[in-house]
Amino acid sequence: MTAHHPIHGHEATALSVRGLSKRFKGSAKPVWSNVSFEIPRGQRVAIIGGNGTGKSTLLRCCMRLIEPDAGDVFFGQQKITGLHVRHLAASRARVGFVFQKHNLVHRLSVLSNVIHGGMAHTRTPRLWFQSLAPKEIREHALHCLEQVNLADFCNRRTDQLSGGQSQRVAIARALMQKPNMIFADEPVASLDPQAGEDVMQVFSDLAQQKNLTLVFVTHHLEHALRYSDRVLGLREGALTLDTPTQGQSNQQLREMYE
Amino acid sequence: MNDLTAQKLPSRFDKPHASSVLMFAAFVAFFAWSVAAAGISVPELLEGLPNMAKIASEMVPPATDRVVPMMNSVLVTFQMALVGTVAGIVISIPLAILAANNYTPHPLVRTAIRSLVSFIRTVPDLAWALFFVASVGLGPFAGTLTLVMDTVGFCARFFAEAIEEVDEGPAEALTALGASKVSVIVCATLPMAMPSLINTSLFGLEKAVRSSVVLGLVGAGGIGAELATSMEMFRYDQAATIVLMIFALVVVVEMLSSRARNALIQKRS
Numbered sequence: 001m002t003a004h005h006p007i008h009g010h011e012a013t014a015l016s017v018r019g020l021s022k023r024f025k026g027s028a029k030p031v032w033s034n035v036s037f038e039i040p041r042g043q044r045v046a047i048i049g050g051n052g053t054g055k056s057t058l059l060r061c062c063m064r065l066i067e068p069d070a071g072d073v074f075f076g077q078q079k080i081t082g083l084h085v086r087h088l089a090a091s092r093a094r095v096g097f098v099f100q101k102h103n104l105v106h107r108l109s110v111l112s113n114v115i116h117g118g119m120a121h122t123r124t125p126r127l128w129f130q131s132l133a134p135k136e137i138r139e140h141a142l143h144c145l146e147q148v149n150l151a152d153f154c155n156r157r158t159d160q161l162s163g164g165q166s167q168r169v170a171i172a173r174a175l176m177q178k179p180n181m182i183f184a185d186e187p188v189a190s191l192d193p194q195a196g197e198d199v200m201q202v203f204s205d206l207a208q209q210k211n212l213t214l215v216f217v218t219h220h221l222e223h224a225l226r227y228s229d230r231v232l233g234l235r236e237g238a239l240t241l242d243t244p245t246q247g248q249s250n251q252q253l254r255e256m257y258e
Numbered sequence: 259m260n261d262l263t264a265q266k267l268p269s270r271f272d273k274p275h276a277s278s279v280l281m282f283a284a285f286v287a288f289f290a291w292s293v294a295a296a297g298i299s300v301p302e303l304l305e306g307l308p309n310m311a312k313i314a315s316e317m318v319p320p321a322t323d324r325v326v327p328m329m330n331s332v333l334v335t336f337q338m339a340l341v342g343t344v345a346g347i348v349i350s351i352p353l354a355i356l357a358a359n360n361y362t363p364h365p366l367v368r369t370a371i372r373s374l375v376s377f378i379r380t381v382p383d384l385a386w387a388l389f390f391v392a393s394v395g396l397g398p399f400a401g402t403l404t405l406v407m408d409t410v411g412f413c414a415r416f417f418a419e420a421i422e423e424v425d426e427g428p429a430e431a432l433t434a435l436g437a438s439k440v441s442v443i444v445c446a447t448l449p450m451a452m453p454s455l456i457n458t459s460l461f462g463l464e465k466a467v468r469s470s471v472v473l474g475l476v477g478a479g480g481i482g483a484e485l486a487t488s489m490e491m492f493r494y495d496q497a498a499t500i501v502l503m504i505f506a507l508v509v510v511v512e513m514l515s516s517r518a519r520n521a522l523i524q525k526r527s
Contacts, residue, residue, distance in 0.1 A: 065434055089436035092436040105428045105445065116435075120437070125444075170431075173435075174435075
């Protein structure tokens with residue numbers, strides 16, 4: 001099943017993946033090979049597939065948190081693969097990455113964690129500690145927390161938050177980057193259904209309001225159907241599904257897991 | 259129970275292998291030789307018992323004539339331990355980062371730093387004290403330098419292990435947003451490792467306080483010098499006072515360190 005999406009020139013493309021392959025050391029089979037797709041700006045894309053099909057690895061390879069073996073990744077027109085580490089940081093800065101386990105520093109306050117998101121663009125050591133951060137950065141961090149309805153929790157330590165609240169703090173940290181694209185790796189996997197729904201709604205609203213490109217990995221097919229414009233599916237080492245979400249059913253997507 | 263079941267039951271004890279028997283015999287022989295080399299002598303022990311009783315009786319009551327200078331020496335001992343520990347901790351943090359698997363710039367750097375820290379730890383405190391007394395002269399400075407080495411040998415190793423064991427998720431999150439390596443270490447790795455770093459540092463302080471007591475015996479300052487003088491002058495009553503002061507110092511430091519540990523390592527409420 002393959003769908004074609006109109007791409008209006010390079011400017012309209014947020015993420016372009018061309019012939020990407022990855023095999024881990026000691027493994028006979030590649031995780032996936034020759035994966036190619038292009039995502040236009042503002043599109044919301046769900047990546048689905050069974051356990052071990054390399055969905056998270058795909059997101060990490062796009063960010064070069066894991067190095068791909070072959071192929072190229074472009075953020076807009078910027079080629080990410082082959083980019084020197086020094087320049088890589090600047091390209092990563094515009095992409096918010098929200099992890100399954102939220103990956104907050106749990107001994108620090110909510111505000112400190114969100115301010116750390118500002119390190120994407122500001123290199124000053126003043127951002128290491130919220131007490132030393134410049135006023136405009138502190139205010140922007142609070143504004144990001146307001147967008148996920150957690151401004152009242154800014155002084156709290158993150159290990160005193162629920163899973164859903166922690167994930168919303170992670171989203172606020174990503175917003176601090178002023179991103180034009182957000183990658184979310186199973187962002188609701190460890191949350192209860194209601195908290196998961198809330199977090200996905202926050203993602204969806206923000207993507208719409210800010211015209212963000214959203215790429216999220218999920219096992220919740222209802223989320224893929226409700227919150228994405230397009231679904232990509234990985235299976236047996238290849239990208240075997242690339243279709244608009246509209247017109248798809250839970251049953252059709254479930255075939256990816258059989 | 260039939261015969262077959264009885265045949266299948268394993269014997270209660272395995273027949274030892276000939277090499278195991280040989281090893282055991284060799285150990286027993288070496289231990290017997292070691293007892294002889296250690297100069298263990300029951301007659302000498304019995305002969306010494308009256309002396310022990312005499313010294314013990316002379317220790318009671320403990321002398322109070324030099325309490326003020328002794329308390330001053332105890333304070334200096336603690337100050338040496340505190341400064342030595344803090345300086346050792348400051349030196350240990352960068353060494354630990356370079357020695358940790360997940361942050362070392364090169365495996366050779368890691369091996370070199372680990373070997374250096376092992377060497378520092380292996381050399382006994384008294385040997386370091388003699389070295390520093392010969393280098394910078396008698397007094398508390400030599401003792402403080404010794405305690406710096408003592409702390410580095412202890413803390414750098416355990417800090418490195420704490421850094422290696424930390425959850426890498428927060429560090430990955432900051433790397434993903436483009437933060438520099440130094441920022442990742444300061445903002446994610448060190449705060450995540452903080453409970454373990456605090457624990458190790460406070461144990462380092464307790465260890466330094468105990469070590470600092472004996473450094474005075476070789477002229478490296480502190481209460482140990484007072485103890486050596488009292489013993490040499492057969493003033494066992496003064497020696498008793500010093501031992502009691504050392505005991506009080508160690509107890510107080512351990513108590514305060516335990517409180518500090520609880521206050522600094524706040525658990526999730």
